[in-house]
Amino acid sequence: MNDEPQTPPSRSADRVYDQVKAMAVTYRLRPGERVNEVELARSLGVSRTPLREALNRLAAEGFLIATVNRGYSVRPLDPKRVLTLYEYRAMLEVGALRLACERASDEALDALAAFAARSRDEPDDDEHALELLTLDEQFHESLARLSDNEEMVRSLRSLNERVRFIRWIDMRKGRRSSTQDEHLMILRHLRARDADAAAALMQTHIARRLDQITDMIRAGFAEIYTGNALAAKAMGEVA
Numbered sequence: 001m002n003d004e005p006q007t008p009p010s011r012s013a014d015r016v017y018d019q020v021k022a023m024a025v026t027y028r029l030r031p032g033e034r035v036n037e038v039e040l041a042r043s044l045g046v047s048r049t050p051l052r053e054a055l056n057r058l059a060a061e062g063f064l065i066a067t068v069n070r071g072y073s074v075r076p077l078d079p080k081r082v083l084t085l086y087e088y089r090a091m092l093e094v095g096a097l098r099l100a101c102e103r104a105s106d107e108a109l110d111a112l113a114a115f116a117a118r119s120r121d122e123p124d125d126d127e128h129a130l131e132l133l134t135l136d137e138q139f140h141e142s143l144a145r146l147s148d149n150e151e152m153v154r155s156l157r158s159l160n161e162r163v164r165f166i167r168w169i170d171m172r173k174g175r176r177s178s179t180q181d182e183h184l185m186i187l188r189h190l191r192a193r194d195a196d197a198a199a200a201l202m203q204t205h206i207a208r209r210l211d212q213i214t215d216m217i218r219a220g221f222a223e224i225y226t227g228n229a230l231a232a233k234a235m236g237e238v239a
Helices: 009-025 037-044 048-060 079-103 106-119 126-145 150-162 164-172 176-191 195-206 210-224 229-238
Strands: 064-067 071-074
Touching (some): 009 048, 009 150, 009 229, 048 064, 048 071, 079 126, 079 150, 079 176, 079 195, 079 210, 106 176, 126 164, 126 229, 164 210, 176 195
């Protein structure tokens, strides 16, 4: 009789979901590729049941594409599609910011400003790009949380995951110092309860042109096919 504790099915499914999601977010599963469920299940050491559950969830959340009678494929790295995600992000964050301007206390804004100031001490180099991106996501999600609208926070968190790979590439191109300066200026506008000035700066802070996104995607493809440090890091965290 085997007395070793067995992992509950729900926990097993969640773990598989986390692993496959990390692979999709970081393009460890390459863009446009059809997911080979048999090979993926074998590589993860799991059965097809929790894998299929994970794939269904990820397709519903926009990380994979489900096609009738063809299974699942990885979302493509298409400039126009990425542009729509950036446009959605700008609209969502500006809306959350305007609510935060009405609802956030001065103390909460000061605490977020202190976090933004501390995060400027992180090294601004290629090696620390993932840590810098994590801090950036924490800032934006914390600011959205000051809107007191959990649906906006949940949507932003999901959206950040969907553009994480491209934003990581963007962070590696040396935008760090201007990013932190803009964070602090946005908070100064909010502290002054100047929603219009804060919103205008947030819009500029987030917006990207199609040619900029195309350049980032070109760099992203080079990374995917020559090592993909983000995928290696993410998979190590969820193993």
